[in-house]
Amino acid sequence: MTEKMSGFGNHFSSEVMPGVLVSGQNNPQKIKDDLYAEQLSGTAFTAPRGENRRTWMYRALPSVARVTEQENVIFDNFAAAAEVQDAGPVPMRWSPRPMPEADCDFLDGLMTLGKDSESIEAVNISVHSYALNKGMENRAFKNHDGELLVVPYAGKIEIITELGKFTLAPTEIALIPRGMTFKVDLLEGPSAGYICENHGKAFRLPDLGPIGANGLANPKDFLVPDAKIEKDGVYDIYSKYRDRMWVSRGVPTPFDVYGWHGNLVPYKFELENFVTFGSISVDSPDPSINTVLTSPSHEVGTANIDFVAFCPRWQVMENTFRPPYFHRNVMSEFMGSVQGVYEGKATGFAPGGVSLHNRMVPHGPDLDTYQNGITNELAPHKLDNTYAFMFESRLPILPTKCAVESGWRQRDYLQCWDGFRKRAVNQ
Ligand SMILES: [Fe+2]
Numbered sequence: 482m483t484e485k486m487s488g489f490g491n492h493f494s495s496e497v498m499p500g501v502l503v504s505g506q507n508n509p510q511k512i513k514d515d516l517y518a519e520q521l522s523g524t525a526f527t528a529p530r531g532e533n534r535r536t537w538m539y540r541a542l543p544s545v546a547r548v549t550e551q552e553n554v555i556f557d558n559f560a561a562a563a564e565v566q567d568a569g570p571v572p573m574r575w576s577p578r579p580m581p582e583a584d585c586d587f588l589d590g591l592m593t594l595g596k597d598s599e600s601i602e603a604v605n606i607s608v609h610s611y612a613l614n615k616g617m618e619n620r621a622f623k624n625h626d627g628e629l630l631v632v633p634y635a636g637k638i639e640i641i642t643e644l645g646k647f648t649l650a651p652t653e654i655a656l657i658p659r660g661m662t663f664k665v666d667l668l669e670g671p672s673a674g675y676i677c678e679n680h681g682k683a684f685r686l687p688d689l690g691p692i693g694a695n696g697l698a699n700p701k702d703f704l705v706p707d708a709k710i711e712k713d714g715v716y717d718i719y720s721k722y723r724d725r726m727w728v729s730r731g732v733p734t735p736f737d738v739y740g741w742h743g744n745l746v747p748y749k750f751e752l753e754n755f756v757t758f759g760s761i762s763v764d765s766p767d768p769s770i771n772t773v774l775t776s777p778s779h780e781v782g783t784a785n786i787d788f789v790a791f792c793p794r795w796q797v798m799e800n801t802f803r804p805p806y807f808h809r810n811v812m813s814e815f816m817g818s819v820q821g822v823y824e825g826k827a828t829g830f831a832p833g834g835v836s837l838h839n840r841m842v843p844h845g846p847d848l849d850t851y852q853n854g855i856t857n858e859l860a861p862h863k864l865d866n867t868y869a870f871m872f873e874s875r876l877p878i879l880p881t882k883c884a885v886e887s888g889w890r891q892r893d894y895l896q897c898w899d900g901f902r903k904r905a906v907n908q
Pocket residue numbers: 808810814838844
Protein backbone atom coordinates (compact mmCIF):
# COMPACT_ATOMS: atom_id res chain seq x y z
CA MET A 482 0.00 0.00 0.00
CA THR A 483 1.13 3.50 -0.62
CA GLU A 484 0.27 4.27 2.95
CA LYS A 485 0.64 8.03 2.91
CA MET A 486 -2.80 9.10 4.07
CA SER A 487 -4.20 8.34 7.47
CA GLY A 488 -7.24 9.29 9.48
CA PHE A 489 -10.85 8.27 9.91
CA GLY A 490 -13.75 10.07 8.24
CA ASN A 491 -11.45 12.74 6.82
CA HIS A 492 -11.84 14.38 3.45
CA PHE A 493 -8.89 12.93 1.55
CA SER A 494 -7.52 13.74 -1.90
CA SER A 495 -5.04 12.01 -4.16
CA GLU A 496 -3.95 12.24 -7.79
CA VAL A 497 -1.51 10.24 -9.90
CA MET A 498 -0.27 13.41 -11.62
CA PRO A 499 -0.56 17.11 -10.83
CA GLY A 500 -3.44 19.08 -12.23
CA VAL A 501 -6.20 16.48 -12.10
CA LEU A 502 -7.69 17.98 -8.96
CA VAL A 503 -8.63 21.64 -9.00
CA SER A 504 -9.47 23.93 -6.13
CA GLY A 505 -12.80 25.55 -5.57
CA GLN A 506 -15.07 23.15 -7.39
CA ASN A 507 -15.83 19.50 -8.10
CA ASN A 508 -16.97 19.48 -11.69
CA PRO A 509 -15.17 22.02 -13.91
CA GLN A 510 -16.17 22.32 -17.56
CA LYS A 511 -12.69 21.26 -18.66
CA ILE A 512 -10.68 18.62 -16.75
CA LYS A 513 -7.03 17.77 -17.37
CA ASP A 514 -6.68 15.44 -20.37
CA ASP A 515 -10.48 15.55 -20.77
CA LEU A 516 -10.98 13.11 -17.89
CA TYR A 517 -14.55 12.47 -16.76
CA ALA A 518 -15.82 13.58 -13.34
CA GLU A 519 -18.05 11.12 -11.48
CA GLN A 520 -19.45 11.20 -7.95
CA LEU A 521 -19.98 8.09 -5.80
CA SER A 522 -22.55 8.88 -3.10
CA GLY A 523 -22.45 6.65 -0.05
CA THR A 524 -25.29 8.46 1.71
CA ALA A 525 -28.40 10.27 0.52
CA PHE A 526 -27.54 13.72 -0.84
CA THR A 527 -29.40 15.28 2.05
CA ALA A 528 -27.92 13.19 4.87
CA PRO A 529 -26.75 15.36 7.78
CA ARG A 530 -23.26 16.76 7.26
CA GLY A 531 -21.75 14.51 9.94
CA GLU A 532 -23.12 11.44 8.18
CA ASN A 533 -22.67 12.55 4.58
CA ARG A 534 -20.15 10.54 2.58
CA ARG A 535 -19.22 10.92 -1.06
CA THR A 536 -16.20 10.88 -3.30
CA TRP A 537 -15.49 12.59 -6.61
CA MET A 538 -13.44 10.60 -9.12
CA TYR A 539 -11.71 11.88 -12.25
CA ARG A 540 -11.39 8.95 -14.61
CA ALA A 541 -10.69 7.84 -18.17
CA LEU A 542 -14.17 6.43 -18.68
CA PRO A 543 -17.40 6.99 -16.76
CA SER A 544 -18.76 3.90 -15.02
CA VAL A 545 -21.96 3.90 -17.04
CA ALA A 546 -19.91 3.25 -20.19
CA ARG A 547 -18.96 -0.12 -18.66
CA VAL A 548 -22.53 -1.29 -18.20
CA THR A 549 -23.63 -3.92 -20.68
CA GLU A 550 -26.74 -6.05 -20.80
CA GLN A 551 -26.73 -7.75 -17.42
CA GLU A 552 -26.29 -11.47 -17.25
CA ASN A 553 -27.50 -13.16 -14.08
CA VAL A 554 -24.94 -15.63 -12.78
CA ILE A 555 -25.05 -18.05 -9.87
CA PHE A 556 -22.23 -18.47 -7.40
CA ASP A 557 -23.00 -21.60 -5.42
CA ASN A 558 -23.37 -20.96 -1.68
CA PHE A 559 -23.08 -17.18 -2.03
CA ALA A 560 -25.68 -14.44 -1.61
CA ALA A 561 -29.18 -15.39 -2.81
CA ALA A 562 -27.90 -18.83 -3.78
CA ALA A 563 -27.29 -19.52 -0.10
CA GLU A 564 -30.68 -20.11 1.52
CA VAL A 565 -31.06 -19.60 5.23
CA GLN A 566 -31.92 -22.49 7.49
CA ASP A 567 -33.08 -21.51 10.93
CA ALA A 568 -31.39 -23.95 13.26
CA GLY A 569 -33.17 -22.65 16.36
CA PRO A 570 -31.70 -21.09 19.51
CA VAL A 571 -28.66 -23.31 19.85
CA PRO A 572 -24.94 -22.44 20.09
CA MET A 573 -23.12 -23.33 16.87
CA ARG A 574 -19.45 -23.55 15.99
CA TRP A 575 -17.36 -24.32 12.93
CA SER A 576 -13.75 -25.43 12.50
CA PRO A 577 -11.66 -23.57 9.91
CA ARG A 578 -13.04 -24.04 6.45
CA PRO A 579 -10.82 -26.29 4.27
CA MET A 580 -8.78 -24.37 1.74
CA PRO A 581 -9.88 -24.85 -1.89
CA GLU A 582 -8.05 -27.50 -3.89
CA ALA A 583 -9.16 -26.53 -7.40
CA ASP A 584 -8.41 -23.07 -8.83
CA CYS A 585 -10.43 -20.58 -6.82
CA ASP A 586 -10.33 -16.79 -6.78
CA PHE A 587 -11.95 -14.44 -4.26
CA LEU A 588 -15.33 -14.51 -6.04
CA ASP A 589 -15.38 -18.27 -6.51
CA GLY A 590 -14.48 -18.74 -2.85
CA LEU A 591 -17.20 -16.57 -1.32
CA MET A 592 -19.58 -18.47 0.93
CA THR A 593 -22.47 -16.90 2.79
CA LEU A 594 -22.67 -18.18 6.36
CA GLY A 595 -25.62 -16.19 7.62
CA LYS A 596 -27.93 -13.22 7.24
CA ASP A 597 -30.56 -11.69 9.44
CA SER A 598 -33.45 -11.97 7.00
CA GLU A 599 -34.62 -14.08 4.11
CA SER A 600 -35.82 -10.89 2.42
CA ILE A 601 -32.98 -8.86 0.92
CA GLU A 602 -34.79 -5.58 1.56
CA ALA A 603 -34.83 -6.37 5.28
CA VAL A 604 -31.22 -7.49 5.66
CA ASN A 605 -29.03 -5.46 8.01
CA ILE A 606 -26.09 -7.82 8.23
CA SER A 607 -24.85 -10.80 6.32
CA VAL A 608 -21.71 -12.76 7.07
CA HIS A 609 -19.53 -14.51 4.53
CA SER A 610 -16.29 -16.43 4.44
CA TYR A 611 -13.78 -16.23 1.63
CA ALA A 612 -10.94 -18.49 0.54
CA LEU A 613 -8.74 -18.22 -2.52
CA ASN A 614 -5.67 -19.71 -4.13
CA LYS A 615 -5.40 -17.37 -7.12
CA GLY A 616 -6.00 -13.73 -8.02
CA MET A 617 -9.10 -12.40 -9.76
CA GLU A 618 -7.11 -11.46 -12.89
CA ASN A 619 -9.67 -9.84 -15.21
CA ARG A 620 -12.63 -10.04 -12.86
CA ALA A 621 -13.78 -7.18 -10.68
CA PHE A 622 -16.61 -6.94 -8.14
CA LYS A 623 -18.86 -4.33 -6.64
CA ASN A 624 -21.55 -4.73 -4.03
CA HIS A 625 -24.66 -2.57 -4.35
CA ASP A 626 -26.12 -3.96 -1.13
CA GLY A 627 -23.69 -2.95 1.61
CA GLU A 628 -20.17 -2.08 2.66
CA LEU A 629 -17.75 -4.95 3.24
CA LEU A 630 -15.59 -5.34 6.35
CA VAL A 631 -12.85 -7.87 5.58
CA VAL A 632 -11.13 -9.83 8.36
CA PRO A 633 -8.39 -12.18 7.07
CA TYR A 634 -6.96 -15.09 9.05
CA ALA A 635 -4.65 -16.75 6.50
CA GLY A 636 -2.36 -15.68 3.66
CA LYS A 637 -1.84 -12.22 2.24
CA ILE A 638 -3.92 -10.46 -0.39
CA GLU A 639 -3.86 -7.19 -2.25
CA ILE A 640 -7.12 -5.34 -2.64
CA ILE A 641 -7.18 -3.12 -5.72
CA THR A 642 -9.97 -0.54 -5.62
CA GLU A 643 -11.01 2.35 -7.83
CA LEU A 644 -9.26 4.73 -5.41
CA GLY A 645 -6.01 2.78 -4.93
CA LYS A 646 -4.70 -0.48 -3.57
CA PHE A 647 -3.43 -1.97 -0.32
CA THR A 648 -2.22 -5.26 1.09
CA LEU A 649 -4.10 -7.17 3.76
CA ALA A 650 -2.89 -9.93 6.09
CA PRO A 651 -4.06 -11.47 9.38
CA THR A 652 -4.44 -8.99 12.27
CA GLU A 653 -5.33 -6.29 9.74
CA ILE A 654 -8.88 -5.43 8.70
CA ALA A 655 -10.16 -3.53 5.68
CA LEU A 656 -13.34 -1.79 4.64
CA ILE A 657 -14.62 -1.45 1.08
CA PRO A 658 -17.45 1.08 0.67
CA ARG A 659 -20.76 0.06 -0.81
CA GLY A 660 -20.70 0.31 -4.61
CA MET A 661 -16.92 0.65 -4.97
CA THR A 662 -15.40 -1.64 -7.60
CA PHE A 663 -12.46 -3.76 -6.51
CA LYS A 664 -10.57 -6.94 -7.15
CA VAL A 665 -8.43 -9.19 -4.98
CA ASP A 666 -5.00 -10.49 -5.91
CA LEU A 667 -3.14 -13.17 -4.01
CA LEU A 668 0.32 -12.28 -2.62
CA GLU A 669 0.86 -15.21 -0.27
CA GLY A 670 -1.51 -18.08 -0.37
CA PRO A 671 -3.77 -19.66 0.06
CA SER A 672 -5.67 -16.90 1.82
CA ALA A 673 -8.92 -16.92 3.78
CA GLY A 674 -10.99 -14.75 6.05
CA TYR A 675 -14.40 -13.46 7.01
CA ILE A 676 -16.54 -10.63 5.69
CA CYS A 677 -19.21 -8.66 7.48
CA GLU A 678 -21.57 -7.10 4.97
CA ASN A 679 -23.17 -4.06 6.53
CA HIS A 680 -26.40 -2.85 4.94
CA GLY A 681 -27.00 -0.26 7.66
CA LYS A 682 -25.33 3.00 8.58
CA ALA A 683 -21.66 3.11 7.62
CA PHE A 684 -19.17 1.89 10.19
CA ARG A 685 -17.67 4.65 12.31
CA LEU A 686 -15.57 4.91 15.43
CA PRO A 687 -17.52 4.44 18.67
CA ASP A 688 -17.98 7.27 21.13
CA LEU A 689 -15.49 6.94 23.98
CA GLY A 690 -17.55 8.34 26.86
CA PRO A 691 -15.57 8.48 30.11
CA ILE A 692 -12.52 6.91 28.39
CA GLY A 693 -11.83 10.36 27.03
CA ALA A 694 -10.40 11.62 23.77
CA ASN A 695 -7.90 8.82 23.10
CA GLY A 696 -7.85 5.05 22.96
CA LEU A 697 -9.41 1.99 21.36
CA ALA A 698 -8.89 2.45 17.61
CA ASN A 699 -7.26 5.85 17.17
CA PRO A 700 -8.22 7.72 13.97
CA LYS A 701 -4.61 8.27 12.89
CA ASP A 702 -4.06 4.52 12.52
CA PHE A 703 -6.60 4.07 9.72
CA LEU A 704 -4.80 4.04 6.37
CA VAL A 705 -6.23 5.15 3.04
CA PRO A 706 -4.63 4.32 -0.34
CA ASP A 707 -3.27 6.79 -2.85
CA ALA A 708 -4.70 6.97 -6.35
CA LYS A 709 -3.37 4.29 -8.67
CA ILE A 710 -4.36 3.58 -12.24
CA GLU A 711 -4.18 0.75 -14.70
CA LYS A 712 -3.88 2.03 -18.30
CA ASP A 713 -5.22 -1.01 -20.10
CA GLY A 714 -7.16 -4.14 -19.31
CA VAL A 715 -10.48 -5.76 -20.12
CA TYR A 716 -12.70 -6.95 -17.28
CA ASP A 717 -15.81 -8.83 -16.42
CA ILE A 718 -17.41 -6.73 -13.68
CA TYR A 719 -19.63 -8.66 -11.27
CA SER A 720 -22.26 -6.81 -9.28
CA LYS A 721 -24.13 -8.07 -6.24
CA TYR A 722 -27.46 -6.28 -6.49
CA ARG A 723 -30.40 -7.21 -4.30
CA ASP A 724 -28.39 -10.29 -3.26
CA ARG A 725 -28.17 -11.66 -6.78
CA MET A 726 -25.05 -11.69 -8.92
CA TRP A 727 -24.92 -10.00 -12.32
CA VAL A 728 -22.09 -9.44 -14.75
CA SER A 729 -21.02 -6.99 -17.47
CA ARG A 730 -18.53 -8.83 -19.66
CA GLY A 731 -15.54 -7.53 -21.62
CA VAL A 732 -15.49 -3.91 -20.49
CA PRO A 733 -12.51 -1.51 -20.08
CA THR A 734 -10.65 -1.53 -16.76
CA PRO A 735 -12.53 0.15 -13.90
CA PHE A 736 -9.19 1.08 -12.28
CA ASP A 737 -8.77 4.27 -14.28
CA VAL A 738 -9.21 7.00 -11.62
CA TYR A 739 -6.39 9.55 -12.08
CA GLY A 740 -7.46 11.65 -9.12
CA TRP A 741 -10.11 11.65 -6.44
CA HIS A 742 -11.23 13.51 -3.37
CA GLY A 743 -13.83 12.78 -0.76
CA ASN A 744 -14.68 10.94 2.43
CA LEU A 745 -16.18 7.72 1.03
CA VAL A 746 -12.98 5.70 0.93
CA PRO A 747 -11.58 2.22 1.42
CA TYR A 748 -9.37 1.90 4.46
CA LYS A 749 -7.42 -0.57 6.52
CA PHE A 750 -6.45 -0.85 10.17
CA GLU A 751 -3.84 -2.96 11.97
CA LEU A 752 -5.37 -4.52 15.08
CA GLU A 753 -1.93 -4.41 16.76
CA ASN A 754 -2.58 -0.67 16.99
CA PHE A 755 -5.80 -1.14 18.96
CA VAL A 756 -5.37 0.46 22.38
CA THR A 757 -7.06 -1.95 24.76
CA PHE A 758 -8.74 -0.88 27.98
CA GLY A 759 -9.70 -3.14 30.83
CA SER A 760 -10.25 -3.47 34.54
CA ILE A 761 -7.37 -2.76 36.93
CA SER A 762 -9.40 -3.66 40.03
CA VAL A 763 -11.97 -6.45 39.83
CA ASP A 764 -14.27 -8.11 37.26
CA SER A 765 -14.03 -8.35 33.48
CA PRO A 766 -15.50 -5.46 31.50
CA ASP A 767 -18.27 -6.21 29.01
CA PRO A 768 -16.85 -6.96 25.54
CA SER A 769 -18.12 -3.60 24.25
CA ILE A 770 -14.91 -2.13 25.70
CA ASN A 771 -13.20 -3.71 22.69
CA THR A 772 -15.36 -2.08 19.98
CA VAL A 773 -13.27 -1.08 16.96
CA LEU A 774 -16.06 0.11 14.67
CA THR A 775 -19.79 0.50 15.07
CA SER A 776 -22.77 0.84 12.77
CA PRO A 777 -25.51 2.50 14.84
CA SER A 778 -29.18 1.66 14.54
CA HIS A 779 -32.03 4.07 15.12
CA GLU A 780 -32.16 2.96 18.75
CA VAL A 781 -29.65 4.88 20.84
CA GLY A 782 -26.92 2.62 22.24
CA THR A 783 -28.04 -0.40 20.25
CA ALA A 784 -25.78 -1.09 17.31
CA ASN A 785 -26.91 -2.42 13.98
CA ILE A 786 -23.45 -4.01 14.06
CA ASP A 787 -20.48 -3.65 16.38
CA PHE A 788 -17.12 -4.91 15.19
CA VAL A 789 -15.26 -5.99 18.32
CA ALA A 790 -11.63 -7.21 18.53
CA PHE A 791 -10.00 -9.17 21.34
CA CYS A 792 -6.32 -8.25 21.11
CA PRO A 793 -3.26 -9.03 23.27
CA ARG A 794 -3.56 -7.44 26.72
CA TRP A 795 -2.65 -7.76 30.35
CA GLN A 796 -5.05 -9.20 32.90
CA VAL A 797 -4.50 -8.00 36.45
CA MET A 798 -7.92 -8.16 38.09
CA GLU A 799 -7.94 -9.38 41.70
CA ASN A 800 -10.44 -11.84 43.17
CA THR A 801 -12.00 -12.26 39.74
CA PHE A 802 -13.06 -15.02 37.40
CA ARG A 803 -11.05 -13.63 34.51
CA PRO A 804 -12.26 -15.56 31.41
CA PRO A 805 -15.43 -14.37 29.65
CA TYR A 806 -18.39 -15.03 31.91
CA PHE A 807 -21.46 -17.16 31.25
CA HIS A 808 -24.08 -15.00 29.62
CA ARG A 809 -27.11 -14.60 27.45
CA ASN A 810 -27.14 -11.53 25.22
CA VAL A 811 -29.99 -9.70 23.49
CA MET A 812 -27.44 -8.97 20.76
CA SER A 813 -26.32 -11.79 18.46
CA GLU A 814 -22.67 -12.77 18.35
CA PHE A 815 -20.80 -14.08 15.33
CA MET A 816 -17.31 -14.65 16.64
CA GLY A 817 -14.08 -15.79 15.00
CA SER A 818 -10.48 -16.56 15.87
CA VAL A 819 -7.73 -14.93 13.80
CA GLN A 820 -4.58 -15.94 15.65
CA GLY A 821 -3.50 -17.74 18.81
CA VAL A 822 -5.74 -19.11 21.54
CA TYR A 823 -8.95 -17.34 22.60
CA GLU A 824 -9.25 -16.88 26.35
CA GLY A 825 -12.81 -18.21 26.50
CA LYS A 826 -12.19 -21.61 24.91
CA ALA A 827 -9.35 -23.97 25.77
CA THR A 828 -9.83 -26.09 22.63
CA GLY A 829 -11.96 -26.30 19.49
CA PHE A 830 -11.66 -22.67 18.43
CA ALA A 831 -8.59 -22.61 16.17
CA PRO A 832 -7.69 -19.60 14.00
CA GLY A 833 -10.24 -19.56 11.20
CA GLY A 834 -12.89 -21.12 13.41
CA VAL A 835 -16.14 -19.28 14.12
CA SER A 836 -19.07 -19.55 16.47
CA LEU A 837 -22.60 -18.21 16.35
CA HIS A 838 -24.50 -17.36 19.52
CA ASN A 839 -27.74 -15.72 18.53
CA ARG A 840 -30.10 -13.59 20.58
CA MET A 841 -30.45 -14.89 24.16
CA VAL A 842 -28.69 -18.18 23.35
CA PRO A 843 -26.73 -19.18 26.47
CA HIS A 844 -22.97 -19.63 26.16
CA GLY A 845 -19.75 -19.13 28.07
CA PRO A 846 -16.41 -20.69 28.95
CA ASP A 847 -15.90 -24.38 28.30
CA LEU A 848 -15.24 -26.69 31.22
CA ASP A 849 -11.42 -26.55 31.06
CA THR A 850 -11.44 -22.76 30.82
CA TYR A 851 -13.87 -22.57 33.73
CA GLN A 852 -11.76 -24.86 35.91
CA ASN A 853 -8.67 -22.80 35.17
CA GLY A 854 -10.59 -19.59 35.80
CA ILE A 855 -11.62 -20.61 39.33
CA THR A 856 -8.26 -22.09 40.35
CA ASN A 857 -5.53 -20.06 38.59
CA GLU A 858 -3.26 -17.95 40.72
CA LEU A 859 -4.28 -14.36 39.98
CA ALA A 860 -0.87 -12.95 39.17
CA PRO A 861 -0.65 -10.35 36.40
CA HIS A 862 -0.92 -12.32 33.16
CA LYS A 863 -0.36 -11.31 29.56
CA LEU A 864 -2.82 -12.69 27.03
CA ASP A 865 -0.30 -12.69 24.23
CA ASN A 866 -0.43 -13.55 20.54
CA THR A 867 -4.22 -13.73 20.55
CA TYR A 868 -6.56 -12.08 18.08
CA ALA A 869 -10.25 -12.85 17.94
CA PHE A 870 -13.16 -10.79 16.66
CA MET A 871 -16.90 -10.49 16.91
CA PHE A 872 -19.59 -9.16 14.60
CA GLU A 873 -22.31 -8.31 17.11
CA SER A 874 -25.74 -7.49 15.75
CA ARG A 875 -29.06 -6.45 17.23
CA LEU A 876 -30.80 -9.10 15.09
CA PRO A 877 -30.35 -12.87 15.00
CA ILE A 878 -28.07 -14.07 12.21
CA LEU A 879 -29.77 -17.00 10.53
CA PRO A 880 -27.21 -19.56 9.37
CA THR A 881 -27.34 -20.67 5.77
CA LYS A 882 -28.12 -24.20 4.73
CA CYS A 883 -24.59 -24.62 3.33
CA ALA A 884 -23.10 -23.50 6.67
CA VAL A 885 -25.36 -25.76 8.72
CA GLU A 886 -24.68 -28.74 6.49
CA SER A 887 -20.95 -28.09 5.99
CA GLY A 888 -18.57 -30.85 6.94
CA TRP A 889 -16.59 -28.51 9.18
CA ARG A 890 -19.48 -27.57 11.49
CA GLN A 891 -18.76 -28.96 14.94
CA ARG A 892 -21.87 -30.99 15.58
CA ASP A 893 -20.52 -31.84 19.02
CA TYR A 894 -20.08 -28.20 20.11
CA LEU A 895 -22.51 -28.52 23.01
CA GLN A 896 -20.30 -31.18 24.54
CA CYS A 897 -17.74 -28.54 25.56
CA TRP A 898 -20.18 -27.72 28.36
CA ASP A 899 -20.67 -31.36 29.34
CA GLY A 900 -19.23 -32.00 32.73
CA PHE A 901 -20.68 -28.97 34.48
CA ARG A 902 -22.36 -30.51 37.50
CA LYS A 903 -25.28 -29.14 39.43
CA ARG A 904 -23.96 -27.89 42.74
CA ALA A 905 -25.23 -29.54 45.87
CA VAL A 906 -26.18 -26.53 47.90
CA ASN A 907 -26.82 -27.00 51.59
CA GLN A 908 -29.41 -24.59 52.79
FE1 LIG B 1 -20.86 -13.96 24.09
